[in-house]
Structures are given as C-alpha cells and as structure tokens.
Amino acid sequence: MLFNSLQFAIFLPIVFLLYWFLSPCPNGDGAKPRYSLFRYIGGFVPGEVQLKVQNLLVVIASYIFYGWWDYRFLFLIAFTSVCSWCSGLLIGNAHTAPRSNRAKAWMIVNIILNLSILGVFKYYDFFITELCSLLHIHAERHLLHIILPVGISFYTFQALSYSIDVYRGKITPTKDVTAFFAFIAFFPQLVAGPIERASNLLPQFATRRTFSYRQAIDGSEQILWGLFKKIVIADNCAAYVDPVWVYHETQDGTTLIMGAVLFTFQIYGDFSGYSDIAIGTAKLFGIRLIRNFNNPYFSRDIAEFWRRWHISLTTWFKDYVYIPLGGSRPDMSRTISRYGISSAHVKRWEKAIIARNTLVIFLLSGIWHGANWTFVAWGVYHALIFMPLILFGRNRRYTQTLPTWKDTLKILITFCIVTIGWVIFRADSITSAWNYLMGMYHFDGMFYNDGNVSKTLIMCVLMVLVEWVQRDKAHPLDLSRQHILTQAAICLLLVEIIIFFLPETPSPFIYFQF
Amino acid sequence: MKKYITAIFLFVITAIVLNTILDVAISCHLQGNGDRRYEGWNDIINRPINADLLIIGSSRARLQFSPMIIDSVTGLNVYNMGTDGEPLNQWKVKYSVYSHYQEKRPDVLVITIGYFGTFGSGIGFEREQYFPHLIIPYVRQQFRQIEPFTWAELYVPLYRYTTYMGLYSLLTGWRDDGLYKGYKPMDKKWDGTAYNLQESWHFWYDEDKLQQFDEFLSARKAEGILLVFCYPPIYIGLTHKVDNIDECYQFFQSLADKYDIPIMDYTYSPLCNDTAYFYNATHLNKLGAESFSLQFALDLDNVLRSTH
Numbered sequence: 001m002l003f004n005s006l007q008f009a010i011f012l013p014i015v016f017l018l019y020w021f022l023s024p025c026p027n028g029d030g031a032k033p034r035y036s037l038f039r040y041i042g043g044f045v046p047g048e049v050q051l052k053v054q055n056l057l058v059v060i061a062s063y064i065f066y067g068w069w070d071y072r073f074l075f076l077i078a079f080t081s082v083c084s085w086c087s088g089l090l091i092g093n094a095h096t097a098p099r100s101n102r103a104k105a106w107m108i109v110n111i112i113l114n115l116s117i118l119g120v121f122k123y124y125d126f127f128i129t130e131l132c133s134l135l136h137i138h139a140e141r142h143l144l145h146i147i148l149p150v151g152i153s154f155y156t157f158q159a160l161s162y163s164i165d166v167y168r169g170k171i172t173p174t175k176d177v178t179a180f181f182a183f184i185a186f187f188p189q190l191v192a193g194p195i196e197r198a199s200n201l202l203p204q205f206a207t208r209r210t211f212s213y214r215q216a217i218d219g220s221e222q223i224l225w226g227l228f229k230k231i232v233i234a235d236n237c238a239a240y241v242d243p244v245w246v247y248h249e250t251q252d253g254t255t256l257i258m259g260a261v262l263f264t265f266q267i268y269g270d271f272s273g274y275s276d277i278a279i280g281t282a283k284l285f286g287i288r289l290i291r292n293f294n295n296p297y298f299s300r301d302i303a304e305f306w307r308r309w310h311i312s313l314t315t316w317f318k319d320y321v322y323i324p325l326g327g328s329r330p331d332m333s334r335t336i337s338r339y340g341i342s343s344a345h346v347k348r349w350e351k352a353i354i355a356r357n358t359l360v361i362f363l364l365s366g367i368w369h370g371a372n373w374t375f376v377a378w379g380v381y382h383a384l385i386f387m388p389l390i391l392f393g394r395n396r397r398y399t400q401t402l403p404t405w406k407d408t409l410k411i412l413i414t415f416c417i418v419t420i421g422w423v424i425f426r427a428d429s430i431t432s433a434w435n436y437l438m439g440m441y442h443f444d445g446m447f448y449n450d451g452n453v454s455k456t457l458i459m460c461v462l463m464v465l466v467e468w469v470q471r472d473k474a475h476p477l478d479l480s481r482q483h484i485l486t487q488a489a490i491c492l493l494l495v496e497i498i499i500f501f502l503p504e505t506p507s508p509f510i511y512f513q514f
Numbered sequence: 515m516k517k518y519i520t521a522i523f524l525f526v527i528t529a530i531v532l533n534t535i536l537d538v539a540i541s542c543h544l545q546g547n548g549d550r551r552y553e554g555w556n557d558i559i560n561r562p563i564n565a566d567l568l569i570i571g572s573s574r575a576r577l578q579f580s581p582m583i584i585d586s587v588t589g590l591n592v593y594n595m596g597t598d599g600e601p602l603n604q605w606k607v608k609y610s611v612y613s614h615y616q617e618k619r620p621d622v623l624v625i626t627i628g629y630f631g632t633f634g635s636g637i638g639f640e641r642e643q644y645f646p647h648l649i650i651p652y653v654r655q656q657f658r659q660i661e662p663f664t665w666a667e668l669y670v671p672l673y674r675y676t677t678y679m680g681l682y683s684l685l686t687g688w689r690d691d692g693l694y695k696g697y698k699p700m701d702k703k704w705d706g707t708a709y710n711l712q713e714s715w716h717f718w719y720d721e722d723k724l725q726q727f728d729e730f731l732s733a734r735k736a737e738g739i740l741l742v743f744c745y746p747p748i749y750i751g752l753t754h755k756v757d758n759i760d761e762c763y764q765f766f767q768s769l770a771d772k773y774d775i776p777i778m779d780y781t782y783s784p785l786c787n788d789t790a791y792f793y794n795a796t797h798l799n800k801l802g803a804e805s806f807s808l809q810f811a812l813d814l815d816n817v818l819r820s821t822h
Contacts, residue, residue: 020515033515211515213515488524499672
C-alpha cells in the first residue's frame with residue numbers, strides 16, 4: 001500500500017479511529033478518554049491487556065498494510081520478529097555478567113540469521129552473477145530470481161539493533177511479544193524507515209499513549225508536507241529524469257546537468273517525503289519517531305551532509321559499526337602492542353585506522369542500498385570526499401550552528417558534490433555513470449525540454465525557500481506558532497498545489513527497492 | 515479527539531468546496547478556450563445546430579467529412595459529430611447528449627464503419643476531451659452508464675483532471691483551434707504511421723458490442739431517421755493487410771440488410787491508392803478529405819434522391 005494511494009487514504013482513518021477507540025483506560029482516577037471502548041468495559045479488562053489489544057491492532061493493521069503488496073512476505077517479517085524477540089530473551093537470560101559469552105553467542109546467532117535472510121533475498125543473485133562471471137561460468141541456472149521483499153533492509157536493521165542493544169545492556173529485553181511485533185512492523189515506518197531503535201520505539205508501545213490534539217495537527221501538517229515533496233517534487237522530477245537517463249548517451253551536457261540536479265531533488269523529495277509522511281502518521285497514533293532528514297541540501301560540507309541525510313541509517317552504522325571499529329578515536333594501545341609500533345608512528349597508524357573505518361561504513365552504506373557496483377562506487381566516492389575532513393579533524397565544524405546566507409557558496413559546492421554522487425547512485429552500471437558524467441561536459445546538442453521542466457524547477461525553488469525559512473523547525477510545515485486559520489489557509493494552498501501539479505502517473509517510492 | 519476530527523472535517527469540507535469552485539472555473543475556462551477537443555461538445559450543448567444530416571463515428575469521420583462541401587452539394591445542413599478515439603460508447607453517449615440538447619432531430623445519420631476500430635471499447639484516447647463538460651449533470655449521468663470513467667472521476671471535484679497528463683499540462687499544453695461544424699482536416703503529408711505498425715490486421719467484434727450497435731440502429735430507425743453506412747477511404751496497403759476483410763463486409767451487410775441501410779463503400783476508391791491523399795494509413799489529409807468529401811456528397815445526393 002502506497003502512502004500516496006487511495007487505499008491508504010481509506011486505510012489510515014479507519015485504523016486511526018479503531019486505534020483510539022481501543023485506547024486503554026487506567027483504573028482509578030486517571031483521565032479516561034470518552035471515546036474509548038475501555039471507558040465502559042475497562043473494569044472487566046486489566047490495564048495491560050487493554051494495552052495489548054491496542055498494540056495487537058497496530059500489528060494487524062501493519063500486516064494488512066504490508067500484505068497489500070505481497071502477503072507471502074509477511075511470514076518473513078513474522079520470522080524476523082520471532083527470532084529477534086527470542087534472541088532478546090535468551091540474551092537477557094544469559095546476562096549473568098555484562099556482555100557474557102553466552103549472551104554474545106545468542107546475539108551473533110540472531111545477527112547471522114537476520115543477515116542471512118537479507119543476504120539471500122537481496123544479495124545472493126548479485127554475488128552469484130559476479131562470482132560466475134569471474135570464474136567464466138554460466139550463472140543463470142544458479143540464480144534464485146527472488147523478488148526483493150519491500151523494506152527488508154529497514155526492518156532487518158531494526159531487529160538487529162534490538163538484539164545488539166539488549167546484549168550491550170542498553171535496554172532490557174521485552175517479554176511482551178505484541179509490543180515487539182508492533183515495534184518491528186509499525187506500518188508508518190515499516191517499508192522505508194526511519195530505522196527505529198528499540199530504546200526509542202519499544203518503550204512507547206509498552207506504555208499508554210494519550211491523544212494530543214496539538215501532536216495530531218502537527219502530524220497531519222507533516223504528512224501534507226511529505227505528500228507535497230513526494231507528489232509535486234519527486235514525481236514531477238522523475239517525469240524529466242527518467243527519459244533523460246534512458247537516452248543519456250545522446251543528450252546534451254545541459255540536459256544531463258539538469259537531469260542530475262532534478263534527480264538530486266527527486267531522491268530527496270521521494271525519501272524525505274516518505275519519512276515526513278511516516279513520522280506524521282506515527283504522530284497521529286501518539287508515537288514519536290526519530291527525525292530522518294534535517295535539510296541535508298543546506299549542508300556546508302560533506303560531513304554535515306551525512307549528519308543530515310538519512311539520519312537513522314547513518315547513526316545506525318555509526319553506533320553498530322563505526323564506533324565498535326574504533327571510530328575516529330581508535331584505541332591504539334592494542335595495535336601498538338600487537339604490531340610493536342614505535343610512538344613516532346602511532347599518529348600515522350591512527351589515521352590509517354580512521355581511514356579504514358570511514359571506508360568501511362561508507363562501503364556498507366552503499367551496499368545496504370542494493371546489490372550493484374554503482375552503490376559500492378557511490379559509497380567509495382563519499383568515503384573519499386569525507387576522509388580528508390575526518391583525517392584533518394574538520395568533520396565537526398558545523399554541528400551547532402544553522403546555515404546562513406553567508407554559507408551559500410559552501411552549500412552550493414556541497415550540493416554539486418552530492419549531485420555527482422547521485423549520478424553514480426542512479427546509474428545502472430559504472431559505465432553508464434561514467435558516460436553520464438562525461439556527457440555533462442559536452443555542450444553540443446539541444447536542451448531537452450519536456451514542457452514541464454520550468455514548473456518543476458519553480459516547485460523545487462519553492463520547496464527550498466520554505467525549508468530554508470523553516471530550517472530551525474522540526475519540519476518545514478511546523479506551523480504551531482501560527483493561528484489555526486493561518487495554518488488551515490497554508491495547508492489548503494498546499495493541497496491545491498498538490499492537485500494542480502499531480503503528475504499523470506505516480507511513481508513508486510525509490511527507497512522501497514532497498 | 516473530537517476537536518481534531520472536527521478540524522479535519524472542516525478542512526476537508528473547505529477543500530471540497532474550494533475544489534468544486536475551481537473545477538467549475540477550470541471547466542468553464544477550457545470550454546471557452548476554442549480548442550477543437552471541447553468545441554464539438556460546446557456546439558452540441560450550447561448552440562442550435564439544426565442539422566439535417568449528422569455524421570457520426572471516430573476520427574475517420576471527424577477528419578474526413580467536410581460539412582462545407584457536403585452542404586453545398588446536397589443543400590442540407592450537415593454537422594460532423596466524429597470524435598477521436600474508440601467509437602461505439604462515445605457514439606451512444608454523444609448522440610444521447612445531442613438529442614437531449616438539440617431541438618431538431620437529424621433526418622439523415624451517416625455512420626462511418628470499417629474494419630478499423632469500430633467496436634473498440636473504452637475511452638482511452640484524448641480522455642481530456644470529455645473533462646470540461648462532465649460538470650454538466652446530464653452529461654455526467656450519460657457517462658455514468660458506460661465503463662471508462664470511475665465514480666471518483668465523475669463526482670470528486672478536480673479528480674478527473676489529475677488522471678490525465680496533469681492539470682498543469684492540460685491548462686498550459688497544446689491547443690488545436692479551428693473547428694468548423696465539427697470538422698477539422700489535418701494539413702499534413704504522409705508519414706506511414708499505422709501502416710508500418712504491424713504486419714497484419716484482424717477485424718473483430720464481440721457480441722456485447724454488436725448488441726449495443728444493433729440497439730442503437732434499431733432506436734434511430736424507430737425515430738424515422740434515414741441511416742447510411744459509409745466505409746471511408748483507407749490506404750489500400752493497409753486493406754491488403756487485413757486477413758478477414760470478407761468477415762467485416764458480411765458483418766455490416768447483415769446489419770444493413772436487417773435495417774435496410776444503404777452502404778457507401780470507398781475502401782477501394784482510387785484515392786486509396788495514392789499516399790498523397792493520406793497523412794497516415796487510416797486518415798486522409800486535408801487534400802484527400804476534401805476530394806473525398808466532394809465525391810461522397812455527390813454520391814450521397816444520389817442515394818438521398820433514390821431513397822425519397
């Protein structure tokens with residue numbers, strides 16, 4: 001079920017009303033919502049059961065939402081959930097001492113199990129094809145040709161983070177299987193994130209949620225902004241970008257540059273639009289998800305970009321890969337004793353380890369996106385740009401301040417660097433990416449104008465302006481300080497813009513394929 | 515909760531009201547912009563046509579029968595009601611709307627027939643030609659009876675516009691002016707389209723479409739309208755590619771026999787041998803259309819004389 005579909009427009013209000021109708025009512029003098037079923041029968045049903053009923057609704061709704069696409073893969077989510085839930089309990093039981101060996105073994109079993117599923121469904125065919133081509137063997141009969149289950153990378157990582165956090169003692173394992181299933185499958189973020197941490201989401205399913213008018217309005221506004229980015233920006237950019245990519249070898253440089261710039265907006269509108277809809281929808285259910293994008297195209301260097309782009313994935317890799325590898329402050333004592341390094345060379349070794357760690361997380365980040373060398377190249381490209389900043393300790397220059405007009409040049413340079421990266425990301429093959437990049441410097445043809453490019457650019461500029469003005473807010477349509485009528489008028493205007501620029505065929509969310 | 519639901523409800527109502535107003539404004543704007551896609555409907559709904567002779571069919575009617583030439587030869591007031599796209603559903607709806615809005619019923623109805631596209635279903639081609647007039651309840655009601663438009667397209671304000679190329683494209687996209695009594699010739703040279711498309715063509719029909727067509731003919735006959743079937747010219751090379759042309763002839767002959775309908779056949783007219791008269795294999799260009807219209811008008815005059 002797509003967020004920008006009629007089915008979802010019907011599904012969401014039904015689930016929303018049922019969810020709050022099953023809102024738990026505590027016994028005693030606590031405030032009891034008038035609309036809740038348990039207000040009347042709550043005396044007969046214990047409080048924790050009421051909460052389980054509400055969580056069960058979340059699980060059922062989420063499974064319907066996912067099963068709408070392909071019900072067969074529901075078993076996969078259920079299997080991942082059961083394995084991770086059990087591993088959490090086993091790790092918890094084995095925790096006689098912090099990070100005990102038995103606990104570690106259970107965690108590793110869960111990691112292997114989850115990564116094996118991911119590997120088979122996402123990477124098996126790719127690696128077999130590459131291996132066969134290396135060995136000059138015909139690959140076809142070894143391939144599985146399995147459809148990639150939507151969102152598998154997202155919920156697998158979420159499940160992994162749970163067992164690792166339990167092992168690390170950051171969270172206690174939950175015995176509530178319903179809450180855990182809801183945590184893995186919560187439909188707003190199930191198929192394209194944000195990748196939630198158990199420490200943030202799981203406790204919210206374990207406690208009673210109360211309806212907040214302000215939060216619901218804020219969520220609705222964020223959904224609207226997400227729809228604007230998806231429908232008006234991403235889908236309209238796609239209408240230009242797709243044909244440019246199909247015929248890129250015969251296009252003029254100006255067209256290719258325009259295609260690259262519009263793809264930069266497309267992928268942002270598509271993915272951050274999805275995240276906004278997900279976060280906004282979760283707010284309607286009284287759930288707070290983590291922020292996934294923080295105006296990434298206003299970044300002043302690539303390090304800042306990676307703090308603002310797909311935050312949930314970046315921090316995942318940071319917490320579970322980069323820091324365990326030593327991060328940017330590796331523990332050199334073991335390395336010194338193992339290799340007998342003299343103190344004069346310690347600094348150099350430290351930098352080498354930092355460079356390796358950086359390369360590893362960018363490579364993993366690239367591979368996470370899909371089984372294609374272009375994603376690997378994209379990861380390496382970003383690693384190479386990022387490395388000088390981290391090696392010279394200049395990667396945290398812009399952690400506190402908001403970008404201003406004075407930073408325009410730095411922002412533009414970063415935008416160009418990111419745009420080149422997206423060309424590699426968007427290409428079907430390394431050759432195709434190379435040809436596209438080379439074609440961008442040949443200005444000897446006609447500029448391809450599909451008749452809509454100017455209006456698409458105007459809409460992109462509008463989005464940039466709104467995001468710039470609202471860059472200190474949680475999301476660009478955060479209108480909480482405005483009068484309710486002003487909010488309604490702005491939202492109404494946005495609805496009309498969405499209708500006016502609705503493309504003929506909506507395109508699926510790009511990140512579904514990951 | 516109540517406050518939130520009230521706020522959302524009021525917002526949705528306001529949006530519906532605003533969209534209804536915009537729908538009417540945009541539809542009126544498109545109706546009045548002179549584009550031939552909407553002008554035909556404007557003629558039928560808003561202007562007294564007083565046609566003695568009505569030509570109905572697909573684009574092979576719209577682009578090939580010049581009312582000006584046929585008027586001057588036959589002395590009848592001719593209107594060309596041909597519509598681009600797949601015809602049968604449209605004939606019926608368009609004729610219903612015509613009958614509803616026009617006081618004068620035509621005396622003669624020329625129906626273009628042939629092996630090409632007569633019994634296609636759906637409204638897949640230039641869907642937007644119907645959009646502006648769907649704000650009129652009677653038109654909407656007529657389209658409700660046939661499949662192609664969904665409930666949402668007919669009743670949700672502005673929604674139908676978003677199902678085409680997008681509202682923006684529709685308002686700012688191409689325009690094609692200059693419709694005269696429903697006729698707009700194509701002043702282009704032969705480009706071979708349709709001819710090179712496939713190696714062979716097959717005439718087909720299904721029983722449901724046959725029944726609909728039969729009912730249509732029966733109803734017009736009952737109204738006392740003189741019906742005429744016409745096979746307009748088609749490039750001879752394409753005719754040679756049809757593997758069951760006899761079946762096509764038999765099909766229409768049986769209907770003609772049943773309702774006593776004269777058939778005027780130009781499938782093998784000398785025009786069909788020369789690509790100078792066509793812009794593609796299924797449509798005459800302006801030169802061809804006007805040559806054909808003259809020939810047709812003279813022949814029709816004879817048919818009318820013999821039937822009266």
